Amino acid sequence: MQQQAQVRQHIRRVVVVGGGTAGWMTAAALSTVLRKDICEIELVESDAIGIVGVGEATIPAIHDFNRKIGLNEPDFMRHTNATFKLGIEFVDWAKKGDAYMHPFGHHGFDINGVSFHHYWLDQNRRGSTSQLGEYCVPFVAAKAGRFALPLSDPRSVLSTYSYAFHFDASLYAQYLRRVAERRGVTRTEGRVIDVELDGENGYISSVKLENGRTIAGDLFIDCSGFRALLIGDTLGVGYESWQHWLPCDRAVAVQSRNPDMLDPYTRATALNAGWQWRIPLQHRTGNGHVYCSQYVSDDEARAVLLDNIEREALAEPRVLRFVAGRRRQMWEKNCVAIGLSGGFLEPLESTSIYLIQAAIMKLIERFPDREFSAVDRDDYNAQIGLAFEQVRDFIILHYKATSRDDSDFWRYCRDMAVPDELDYRMRSFRESGRVIYSKRELFVETNWISVFLGQHVIPECTDLRVDCTPDDKINAQMRQMHEVIRRAAASMPSHEDTISRYCAADGTMFAAK
Amino acid sequence: MMTSDVREIVITGTGAAASAVAVAMAVSLQGSGIGVTLLLSPSPGGPRSVDVFRGGPHGFHTSLGIEEAAFFRQSNAVHGMGTRYRGLSESGEDVFVPLGSHGMTLRLVDFHHYVAKLRAEDGAQDFNAWSAAAAAARKGRFDPAQANIERALRLLEYDVYVDHDTYLDTMLTHATSLGVKVVRQSPVTAELNAAGMLESVTLADDNTLHGDFFLDCSEDRSLISHVAIDDEFHDWSSWLAADRMVSLPAPPPATPDLFASIEANDAGWLLRSSTRGLATGSFVYDSSEIDDKEAVGRLATWLPGAAPDDAHVAQFRPGRYARHWYRNCVAIGPAAAALAPMEVSPLQLTHSAILRLLAMLPRHKDSPMLAEEFNRMTNVEIDGARDYQLLRPALADRQAGQFWQQTRETQWPDSLQQRIDLFRSRGRFTPRDHEFFSKSNWVSSFINFGLWPASYDPLADMIDEKRMRADLVRFRKTLQAGN
Numbered sequence: 001m002q003q004q005a006q007v008r009q010h011i012r013r014v015v016v017v018g019g020g021t022a023g024w025m026t027a028a029a030l031s032t033v034l035r036k037d038i039c040e041i042e043l044v045e046s047d048a049i050g051i052v053g054v055g056e057a058t059i060p061a062i063h064d065f066n067r068k069i070g071l072n073e074p075d076f077m078r079h080t081n082a083t084f085k086l087g088i089e090f091v092d093w094a095k096k097g098d099a100y101m102h103p104f105g106h107h108g109f110d111i112n113g114v115s116f117h118h119y120w121l122d123q124n125r126r127g128s129t130s131q132l133g134e135y136c137v138p139f140v141a142a143k144a145g146r147f148a149l150p151l152s153d154p155r156s157v158l159s160t161y162s163y164a165f166h167f168d169a170s171l172y173a174q175y176l177r178r179v180a181e182r183r184g185v186t187r188t189e190g191r192v193i194d195v196e197l198d199g200e201n202g203y204i205s206s207v208k209l210e211n212g213r214t215i216a217g218d219l220f221i222d223c224s225g226f227r228a229l230l231i232g233d234t235l236g237v238g239y240e241s242w243q244h245w246l247p248c249d250r251a252v253a254v255q256s257r258n259p260d261m262l263d264p265y266t267r268a269t270a271l272n273a274g275w276q277w278r279i280p281l282q283h284r285t286g287n288g289h290v291y292c293s294q295y296v297s298d299d300e301a302r303a304v305l306l307d308n309i310e311r312e313a314l315a316e317p318r319v320l321r322f323v324a325g326r327r328r329q330m331w332e333k334n335c336v337a338i339g340l341s342g343g344f345l346e347p348l349e350s351t352s353i354y355l356i357q358a359a360i361m362k363l364i365e366r367f368p369d370r371e372f373s374a375v376d377r378d379d380y381n382a383q384i385g386l387a388f389e390q391v392r393d394f395i396i397l398h399y400k401a402t403s404r405d406d407s408d409f410w411r412y413c414r415d416m417a418v419p420d421e422l423d424y425r426m427r428s429f430r431e432s433g434r435v436i437y438s439k440r441e442l443f444v445e446t447n448w449i450s451v452f453l454g455q456h457v458i459p460e461c462t463d464l465r466v467d468c469t470p471d472d473k474i475n476a477q478m479r480q481m482h483e484v485i486r487r488a489a490a491s492m493p494s495h496e497d498t499i500s501r502y503c504a505a506d507g508t509m510f511a512a513k
Numbered sequence: 514m515m516t517s518d519v520r521e522i523v524i525t526g527t528g529a530a531a532s533a534v535a536v537a538m539a540v541s542l543q544g545s546g547i548g549v550t551l552l553l554s555p556s557p558g559g560p561r562s563v564d565v566f567r568g569g570p571h572g573f574h575t576s577l578g579i580e581e582a583a584f585f586r587q588s589n590a591v592h593g594m595g596t597r598y599r600g601l602s603e604s605g606e607d608v609f610v611p612l613g614s615h616g617m618t619l620r621l622v623d624f625h626h627y628v629a630k631l632r633a634e635d636g637a638q639d640f641n642a643w644s645a646a647a648a649a650a651r652k653g654r655f656d657p658a659q660a661n662i663e664r665a666l667r668l669l670e671y672d673v674y675v676d677h678d679t680y681l682d683t684m685l686t687h688a689t690s691l692g693v694k695v696v697r698q699s700p701v702t703a704e705l706n707a708a709g710m711l712e713s714v715t716l717a718d719d720n721t722l723h724g725d726f727f728l729d730c731s732e733d734r735s736l737i738s739h740v741a742i743d744d745e746f747h748d749w750s751s752w753l754a755a756d757r758m759v760s761l762p763a764p765p766p767a768t769p770d771l772f773a774s775i776e777a778n779d780a781g782w783l784l785r786s787s788t789r790g791l792a793t794g795s796f797v798y799d800s801s802e803i804d805d806k807e808a809v810g811r812l813a814t815w816l817p818g819a820a821p822d823d824a825h826v827a828q829f830r831p832g833r834y835a836r837h838w839y840r841n842c843v844a845i846g847p848a849a850a851a852l853a854p855m856e857v858s859p860l861q862l863t864h865s866a867i868l869r870l871l872a873m874l875p876r877h878k879d880s881p882m883l884a885e886e887f888n889r890m891t892n893v894e895i896d897g898a899r900d901y902q903l904l905r906p907a908l909a910d911r912q913a914g915q916f917w918q919q920t921r922e923t924q925w926p927d928s929l930q931q932r933i934d935l936f937r938s939r940g941r942f943t944p945r946d947h948e949f950f951s952k953s954n955w956v957s958s959f960i961n962f963g964l965w966p967a968s969y970d971p972l973a974d975m976i977d978e979k980r981m982r983a984d985l986v987r988f989r990k991t992l993q994a995g996n
Contacts, residue, residue, distance in 0.1 A: 007942065008968070008971065008974060010971055010974065011971065033621060033972055033975060034853065034972075034975055035975040035976075038974060038975060039975070068621070109595050112541075113541070113576070113872075121937075122515060125515065150638070200984070364621060364972070365621075365941075366939070366941060367970065367971055367972050368971070369939075369968060369971045371968075373938040373939050374938075375931075375934050375935045375938045375941075376935070376938060376939055376941055379935055379941065379943055383943065393992065427882050428882045428883075428886055430882075431880060431881070431882040431883065432873070432875070432876075432880060432882060434872075434873065434882075434886070436886060438947070440944070461515055461876040461877065462515055463515075463872075463874070464517060464519065464542070464545070464547075464874040464875065464876050465541055465542065465871075466515070466546040467515075467517065467544075467545040467546070467547070468541075468542060468543055468545040469544065470544070493795065504926040512626070
């Protein structure tokens with residue numbers, strides 16, 4: 001019973017440096033698992049420093065985070081001007097004129113334990129012209145501008161999809177701030193000008209603010225964004241660049257007036273040297289042009305963006321610079337980098353907030369004490385590193401699987417060597433139509449299939465077991481699936497109606513309805 | 514229909530493993546017109562024996578369309594709740610490793626951290642007091658209705674002990690009814706085509722059997738050895754030196770134990786499992802320490818009612834091959850790896866490999882990516898199972914006998930050492946892909962073999978302590994009262 005005598009070396013103070021999405025998500029989540037009388041949480045942020053407000057579009061994984069911290073969905077949506085999202089539409093990626101969706105739901109249903117896409121490929125090879133999307137509830141609903149919350153009854157086709165949100169990330173941060181403060185998190189206004197290290201072990205002992213105040217802590221969370229004040233500047237942890245795989249290094253963003261109808265999906269349109277997002281919120285539409293500065297100037301990029309938006313711009317476009325990659329260690333000594341200080345991947349698959357969430361949950365799973373177990377830290381770094389790399393590979397696939405030949409940028413992407421793991425997945429899918437993934441990854445079979453097939457990575461053969469079912473039977477089943485899905489989608493209310501009834505934000509057209 | 518050059522599948526091997534593979538193939542290819550032939554080698558003699566399905570056969574049998582309740586009635590099967598180890602710890606106490614999880618996760622913190630907290634504050638804790646399987650084993654009673662509830666809650670998983678011969682008969686009947694051609698002969702030689710693909714096998718009666726895709730479940734690697742000529746063998750004897758096993762049948766105990774028994778011995782370990790009609794005991798040992806006669810003698814003394822004249826001896830070289838799928842032939846189960854039975858049962862690896870292969874059946878004889886991925890997943894699974902088994906000698910502190918003493922100095926596989934270090938520090942466990950044994954299995958083993966974390970999860974101190982304690986007491990009492 002050696003532990004009996006030992007006084008537990010609890011973390012007594014967590015200091016979060018930086019507000020913004022990452023900072024407030026971290027503070028809100030930690031405040032739900034830490035007891036205030038044992039461990040205080042203080043967040044330092046400066047109103048003078050703007051936030052990047054990454055990722056106005058999310059993926060369904062966010063439900064898990066919101067549930068864990070106990071958010072009320074309609075309330076949080078109202079306060080963040082949120083709309084619903086059923087997937088991401090990719091336009092002009094594999095070639096100009098193409099469009100496909102990565103929807104939040106399955107394409108078709110397994111037949112005899114074999115994934116649907118094998119049957120679809122088989123039918124297509126013999127001349128069927130059916131589109132993969134016709135067998136997918138969220139695709140059909142999204143294209144019709146319809147949205148209803150999924151049902152929980154697994155027998156209903158309306159239970160076969162999920163959804164995410166488009167929201168104003170700075171409002172989400174503010175909403176979480178109120179949650180965190182209600183649970184006892186202290187917010188301190190101020191700019192960090194100095195960081196003090198422990199002379200013995202080099203751990204961070206405190207940060208010093210401009211106003212002279214010193215904030216000491218046992219655990220520091222670096223949410224300072226691209227500046228990486230603690231993990232980079234202070235602890236000197238290097239950054240691993242992935243620019244050779246993801247050459248885009250800038251984005252120019254602008255908000256525009258909403259169109260009359262709000263599509264319940266994100267759109268990502270490939271351009272000559274990058275791509276453009278369109279994210280509809282209740283009060284405005286977010287737009288941004290992600291580009292590679294080697295091939296296009298800031299002025300050109302800005303002009304292209306303004307040219308492409310559907311309604312008038314509501315502000316001056318802002319330019320952002322970044323390098324795709326990640327911190328070599330996201331947890332170093334007593335400092336964990338969460339958010340942009342830990343790494344950056346372009347928002348093509350709306351994964352920014354997911355990666356913050358993953359970093360927080362993995363930290364909670366290995367929450368330290370003041371002894372800072374080195375094996376726990378190594379394990380954290382290995383796991384979060386893997387999560388970044390898996391998302392990275394999924395994004396690279398969109399650039400690699402292309403036949404575009406109309407610009408230097410696309411020729412580079414088409415010809416570049418990709419990471420070994422991605423190459424392996426692509427070769428496997430080409431040979432047999434089989435997706436390699438693990439249950440612990442964010443993107444699983446259905447996600448990879450959407451992008452592979454959407455970008456014309458076509459398998460040479462299908463699952464052998466497809467031959468077990470006679471053609472006419474498969475045909476009949478597929479026709480039936482299509483019909484059931486068409487009717488289910490047609491039964492849904494419009495996206496706008498659902499917003500009006502469920503989560504209309506004050507001051508928007510929905511509140512008036 | 515897509516073209517396919519796989520029209521005939523030939524399976525070779527012995528006993529229940531090969532027959533189960535044939536059934537699995539026939540079921541999942543029904544209607545495709547693809548033929549399945551089973552070359553069933555006569556078993557090498559030996560007595561009746563008990564087979565162990567790890568984690569229960571439901572997954573495998575359900576996918577084969579075999580109705581479990583009927584199967585149970587026919588085969589006198591017994592449910593196994595875990596394994597009891599004797600003689601592995603210096604204290605002389607038995608170690609019982611139950612299957613399934615202990616308690617339930619509360620507020621994002623795994624259950625064992627709370628028990629570690631109680632242990633730090635109140636003194637010794639019996640971790641198994643929160644295990645549904647341990648409770649059932651203690652009472653010697655298995656209630657299927659209760660088990661279904663507990664299984665749904667993931668509180669319970671179980672092994673199944675089944676009579677090998679009965680199981681074999683069930684499988685063969687099933688195979689025949691599905692149109693599998695059963696040929697009771699072993700391949701004598703095999704013929705390759707110019708591309709190095711297996712084309713046919715020749716049998717003892719000089720008949721030749723053509724095939725497009727071959728599955729080798731034989732211990733002597735009768736088919737795979739023709740194509741896998743350059744294959745590398747990963748030898749594991751430096752980790753556990755056992756290389757021989759004797760087995761004996763015995764009459765079943767009046768009330769069969771709902772667990773398997775393992776007892777350490779100076780030269781290896783003895784193990785026993787029983788159905789309602791039969792018990793089997795085996796002695797796995799290092800042949801440089803004792804000879805077969807001595808081994809049979811020790812086993813017969815240990816196993817009540819055993820007849821030493823029925824002894825069956827098998828030798829093996831512990832380890833696995835680097836690759837299992839070569840060209841158009843796949844080595845499965847005993848042809849892929851040899852791991853002495855302790856926690857891992859030979860059938861379990863066969864079943865798992867076959868489920869994996871069903872989803873990867875090739876249309877073309879030459880499918881290098883499918884082969885590579887099958888090899889990768891199989892190796893991860895087998896190595897994980899090996900680590901899980903080696904965890905026992907790694908944590909045991911038995912001093913008696915050279916066999917166990919040398920494990921004190923053994924350098925365990927890195928993959929295992931990392932897991933031990935991670936758990937030892939703060940009770941953490943990170944699952945890996947394609948593993949057979951779950952986090953619950955590992956945690957159950959760590960703690961029951963005496964490895965409590967140096968400190969528990971700090972978050973276990975952050976919830977309402979009174980409520981947590983009440984929850985734990987209630988849970989324990991429910992299990993004691995249940996069944």
